[in-house]
């Protein structure tokens with residue numbers, strides 16, 4: 001059994017006003033295939049990418065060179081903010097330091113979680129209160145499995161969202177299994193990106 005589409009739509013309707021610029025992604029919707037020539041790699045230009053130490057080390061190990069070469073730095077030292085993801089990828093021209101002239105990522109295999117996540121996002125809707133629910137990571141995982149199994153009357157409904165401005169939703173329709181895999185994968189990346197893996 002797949003997700004309850006009626007519950008998905010009702011939950012989205014209760015919180016959509018707080019998530020302008022996003023769309024609900026459901027089984028049957030077009031899948032994502034990156035189309036950088038359609039948008040000029042907009043996401044790699046418009047957003048500053050925060051990274052943690054492990055991601056910086058992964059990029060360095062993938063041949064990106066010393067951290068001061070690809071992180072925002074001062075006097076040869078990466079700037080560190082007092083946040084879970086303390087570093088920011090440097091800029092080159094009007095885009096990310098790793099965006100090349102062909103609109104490809106020079107370090108695609110080692111790219112940070114924020115880049116793997118885009119253009120999807122998972123939120124949890126508390127329909128009764130009409131707002132985004134805040135749960136523990138374990139409770140979020142349970143809610144996701146309940147939704148995938150089609151259990152009714154969820155306390156918090158997980159919603160797979162996509163950025164409305166991304167032109168990459170040109171792929172074949174998502175099956176219920178595709179949707180479930182994407183929901184789980186996007187949630188796992190969100191936990192990683194937020195430093196909430198535990």
Ligand code: SF4
Pocket residue numbers: 043044045049089096097098099100104105106107108111112115
């Ligand atoms: S690391 Fe790669 S995918 Fe991420 S913003 Fe930079 S060029 Fe784009």
